[in-house]
Amino acid sequence: MSNIRIGIVGYGNLGRGVEAAISQNSDMELVAIFTRRDPSTVSIKSANVPVYLVEDAPKYKEQIDVMILCGGSAKDLPEQVPHFAQWFNTIDSYDTHANIPAFFDAADAVAQQNNTVSIISVGWDPGLFSLNRLLGEAVLPVGHTYTFWGDGLSQGHSDAVRRINGVKKAVQYTLPIKDAVNRVRNGENPELTTREKHARECYVVLEDGADANVIETEIKEMPNYFADYDTTVNFITETEFDENHQGMPHGGFVIRSGQSGEGDKQILEFSLNLESNPMFTSSVLVAYARAAYKLHAKGDKGAKTVFDIPFGLLSPKSPADLRKELL
Amino acid sequence: MSNIRIGIVGYGNLGRGVEAAISQNSDMELVAIFTRRDPSTVSIKSANVPVYLVEDAPKYKEQIDVMILCGGSAKDLPEQVPHFAQWFNTIDSYDTHANIPAFFDAADAVAQQNNTVSIISVGWDPGLFSLNRLLGEAVLPVGHTYTFWGDGLSQGHSDAVRRINGVKKAVQYTLPIKDAVNRVRNGENPELTTREKHARECYVVLEDGADANVIETEIKEMPNYFADYDTTVNFITETEFDENHQGMPHGGFVIRSGQSGEGDKQILEFSLNLESNPMFTSSVLVAYARAAYKLHAKGDKGAKTVFDIPFGLLSPKSPADLRKELL
Numbered sequence: 093m094s095n096i097r098i099g100i101v102g103y104g105n106l107g108r109g110v111e112a113a114i115s116q117n118s119d120m121e122l123v124a125i126f127t128r129r130d131p132s133t134v135s136i137k138s139a140n141v142p143v144y145l146v147e148d149a150p151k152y153k154e155q156i157d158v159m160i161l162c163g164g165s166a167k168d169l170p171e172q173v174p175h176f177a178q179w180f181n182t183i184d185s186y187d188t189h190a191n192i193p194a195f196f197d198a199a200d201a202v203a204q205q206n207n208t209v210s211i212i213s214v215g216w217d218p219g220l221f222s223l224n225r226l227l228g229e230a231v232l233p234v235g236h237t238y239t240f241w242g243d244g245l246s247q248g249h250s251d252a253v254r255r256i257n258g259v260k261k262a263v264q265y266t267l268p269i270k271d272a273v274n275r276v277r278n279g280e281n282p283e284l285t286t287r288e289k290h291a292r293e294c295y296v297v298l299e300d301g302a303d304a305n306v307i308e309t310e311i312k313e314m315p316n317y318f319a320d321y322d323t324t325v326n327f328i329t330e331t332e333f334d335e336n337h338q339g340m341p342h343g344g345f346v347i348r349s350g351q352s353g354e355g356d357k358q359i360l361e362f363s364l365n366l367e368s369n370p371m372f373t374s375s376v377l378v379a380y381a382r383a384a385y386k387l388h389a390k391g392d393k394g395a396k397t398v399f400d401i402p403f404g405l406l407s408p409k410s411p412a413d414l415r416k417e418l419l
Numbered sequence: 420m421s422n423i424r425i426g427i428v429g430y431g432n433l434g435r436g437v438e439a440a441i442s443q444n445s446d447m448e449l450v451a452i453f454t455r456r457d458p459s460t461v462s463i464k465s466a467n468v469p470v471y472l473v474e475d476a477p478k479y480k481e482q483i484d485v486m487i488l489c490g491g492s493a494k495d496l497p498e499q500v501p502h503f504a505q506w507f508n509t510i511d512s513y514d515t516h517a518n519i520p521a522f523f524d525a526a527d528a529v530a531q532q533n534n535t536v537s538i539i540s541v542g543w544d545p546g547l548f549s550l551n552r553l554l555g556e557a558v559l560p561v562g563h564t565y566t567f568w569g570d571g572l573s574q575g576h577s578d579a580v581r582r583i584n585g586v587k588k589a590v591q592y593t594l595p596i597k598d599a600v601n602r603v604r605n606g607e608n609p610e611l612t613t614r615e616k617h618a619r620e621c622y623v624v625l626e627d628g629a630d631a632n633v634i635e636t637e638i639k640e641m642p643n644y645f646a647d648y649d650t651t652v653n654f655i656t657e658t659e660f661d662e663n664h665q666g667m668p669h670g671g672f673v674i675r676s677g678q679s680g681e682g683d684k685q686i687l688e689f690s691l692n693l694e695s696n697p698m699f700t701s702s703v704l705v706a707y708a709r710a711a712y713k714l715h716a717k718g719d720k721g722a723k724t725v726f727d728i729p730f731g732l733l734s735p736k737s738p739a740d741l742r743k744e745l746l
Contacts, residue, residue, distance in 0.1 A: 112680020116560045193743050213746055220554070220687075222746045223730050227547070229745075230706045230733035231699075233443045277692070352702045353439020356695035360547075361688075365604070368683035372558075375679045379557045399731035399741050403550050404724075406557035414726050416520050418556075419540055419549045 095121040096385045097155060098378075099180070101146060101172060102162035103127050103134055105340075106185065109374025110160050111138055117378060119408045123156050153179045157388070158381040160184075162374075170195060177202040177210045177395075181384040183377050185215040192218070200395035209388045210395045214380045215373040216364055217241070221346045223398050224362035228348025232358055235350020236281045240268035240289060244342030244369065252317045253294055256310055258302030261330065263337045267291045268344065276347050279357040292323040295337050297330045342369035379406040422448040423712045424482060425705075426507070428473060428499060429489035430454050430461055432667075433512065436701025437487050438465055444705060446735045450483050480506045484715070485708040487511075489701075497522060504529040504537045504722075508711040510704050512542040519545070527722035536715045537722045541707045542700040543691055544568070548673045550725050551689035555675025559685055562677020563608045567595035567616060571669030571696065579644045580621055583637055585629030588657065590664045592620045595671065603674050606684040619650040622664050624657045669696035706733045 098114055100107045103125055114122045115138070124142050127134050131143040144152070149159070159180035161172050169186045176182050177199055186195050192213055203210040213219065221239060228237050242265065249264035256262075272289050275282045282288075294311055298304060308325045312318055345363035352358050366372045380398070383405035387396070404411055409418075425441055427434045430452055441449045442465075451469050454461050458470040471479070476486070486507035488499050496513045503509050504526055513522050523539055530537040540546065548566060555564050569592065576591035583589075599616050602609045609615075621638055625631060635652045639645055672690035679685050693699045707725070710732035714723070731738055736745075 109680060114680075116680055189746065192746050193739065196742055218746045220558075224689075225745045226730050226734055226741060230709075230730070230735075231547075231702050352695060352698035353436060353441075353443055354695070354698055356693070356698045358694060358699045358702070359692040361690045361692075362551075363688045363690075365686040365688075366683070367685060368679060368681070371679035371681055371683045372685045375558050375685070382557075397731075397742055397746055399738065399746070400729050402727050402729050403553050403557070404726035407553055408557075411724075411726065412520065414553060415523055415724055418552045419516065419519050419545045419724055419726070 095119055096382060097121055097123045097157045098381055099123050099149070099152065099156040099159045100125045100162055101149065101159060101176065102168065103129075103136065103143075104162065105370035106374055106377075107162035108137070109368075109371040110162060110377055111136065111141075112371065113375045113378040116375075117382075117408065120378070120382070124152060149176065150179050156180060158183060158384050160377050160381055162377075170198070173199045173210060173212065174202045177208050178206050179208070181209045181381075181388050183211050183214055183381050183384055185219075185373055185377060186213045187215065187218055189218065196395050196397065204394045207393045209384045209392055211380050211384050211397065211401065212395055213397055215376050216366075217344070219373075219376055219398055220362065220364070221344070224346040224348070224360070226399060228346065228350070228360050231360070232348055232350030232352065235348055235358075238276045238284070238289075238347045238349070239344065240273060240347075241344035242266040242268050242290065242342070244344065244366070245340050246292075249292065249294075249317055252314060253296060253311055256307055258299050258307050259296055260299045261297040261333050263295050263333075265293045265295075267293055273345070273347075276349055277359065277361070279349050279359055281349055286320045287322060290321060292318055292321045294323065294325045295333060296325060296327050297333045298327060339367065340369045342366050342372075382406060382408065422446055423709060424448055424450045424484045425708055426450050426476070426479065426483040426486045427452045427489055428476065428486060428503065429495065430463065430470075431489065432697035433701055433704075434489035435464070436695075436698040437489060437704055438463065438468075439698065440702045440705040443702075444709075444735065447705070447709070451479060476503065477506050483507060484712050485510060487704050487708055489704075497525070500526045500537060500539065501529045504535050505533050506535070508536045508708075508715050510538050510541055510708050510711055512546075512700055512704060513540045514542065514545055516545065523722050523724065531721045534720045536711045536719055538707050538711050538724065538728065539722055540724055542703050543693075544671070546700075546703055546725055547689070547691070548671070551673040551675075551687070553726060555673065555677070555687050558687070559675055559677025559679065562675055562685075565603045565611075565616075565674045565676070566671065567600060567603075567674075568671035569593040569595045569617065569669070571671065571693070572667050573619075576619065576621075576644055579641060580623060580638055583634055585626050585634055586623055587626045588624040588660050590622050590660075592622075594618045594620055600672070600674075603676055604686065604688070606676050606686055608676055613647045614649060617648060619645055619648045621650065621652045622660060623652060623654050624660045625654060666694065667696045669693050669699075709733060709735065 161184040253262035343364040488511040580589035670691040
């Protein structure tokens, strides 16, 4: 079988992660990277892989089996997915949960018309966590589902702190509260408030002359972002920041705590402990690119989510080998 | 939509669990239970559900959408699955890992010919654990997969102890060794021997006059079952046994510890903590019965495994609701 030929649109953290993940999968090859920047200024890791302007992508329709779209959810993906699905099978990591239905419909209309497959909202949440939310309630219809995030860096909350006057650098970590997690794991099915589920911890480098007390108060009282949480603010030196807070760890867990038909407590848990959030998301995107390729090869089309994809399609192994080795 | 009409073959722990699980799913109804015993001697929990002789099952072909086969893997299922797949969509929990390929082929031949869907080897291992083994290696192709079982009651090992002369009652619990689990969760990717992964703990009630030392030695040196493990044998009174060792708890975890493309450590874990092993397996069987029904309604046929089933088919919710509520 010939390799699955992948294109990447966008070369930020996620695009770089997809490039690296493809190199771990011997049934795949990276054909080209597409960028909105001047291609001559984009330095990539792969030798012999060309960088093209994003506008030129349709020219490579015949050379690319699946296009992995690595833009952001706010502006890039709502535009890019319906655009690229005209010519390519696509994978994206659209993660604005509330807008997923509309996003799906837009992708589906284009993909149906053009006989392409577009798997949307791939990653770990939405993605692998969603799968486990579904599995938990399908298998144990009587019960409660809990999603906890962290320990992990939240990009949105870090940005919010960085926008405060007097803040030079900042990161924010989301921390699941251990007591709440333990109660859930014990099958207590607690009702948990926002404050009881997660805490927020900030590491902040101040600009010269900034007032720590003022900034700490401003962070803790910020509506939507921090006001509903117990927030700790740590002021640190720039050296310490650069040494210890450059990574992008994340993770969390989905727990289904239910009762089977005769009242026995049954608990399912899926957890992730990630040293790099974007690198892991990229790895998931690449596995689902394989599924998009296989579905398209069978004549399938339209928008899909992780709920529509049998796990067997994620693997390079044949169904017979999977049954023999992994079942 | 009319309900999914379910039949059960075999009314042991698993059959009773399926009966109870169906009552938790409002889109399903139990039509009949089939037994090899004299039906008049079988007392079931559901009011108004008939019990029939297993030989009469084909007569109910038009009344039953999915037949859930609740027999044992050793003798019942290899015979029953190809038999019932002639008339019914079937679900089974066949768990003799080494024979799964042949079992699949036998089911597939019959199901293909008779336009039925036969989902084999459903449960948690094989089943949900298998799915997570596949997912782990597909998403993180560079890494190691570990499966730990327990804390839980092992039926096969309990039976082996009970067969010893002088043993009146016995149970055996399989315990994952915490140090090994912690090393795996830390991403150390250890090479672990059988002895380093699991320990075995037996609770034994002796017959009058039996020699505890002789029996303890016989257990600990039993090849295949105990010789390769650190085994603890506790002799207890029959009263204590009856009070504390009647349950069938089980569980365990599948851990994938891998590195994404730039070398970051990434760890996935799926775990189950089950108060009742058979009741949970039954709950999984019922969710997959829904998938068999939907596949058959779409004109699909043949043998399938959990690897072939998109999670969306396990849920009573529509694809649009799943995207909106759970993605």
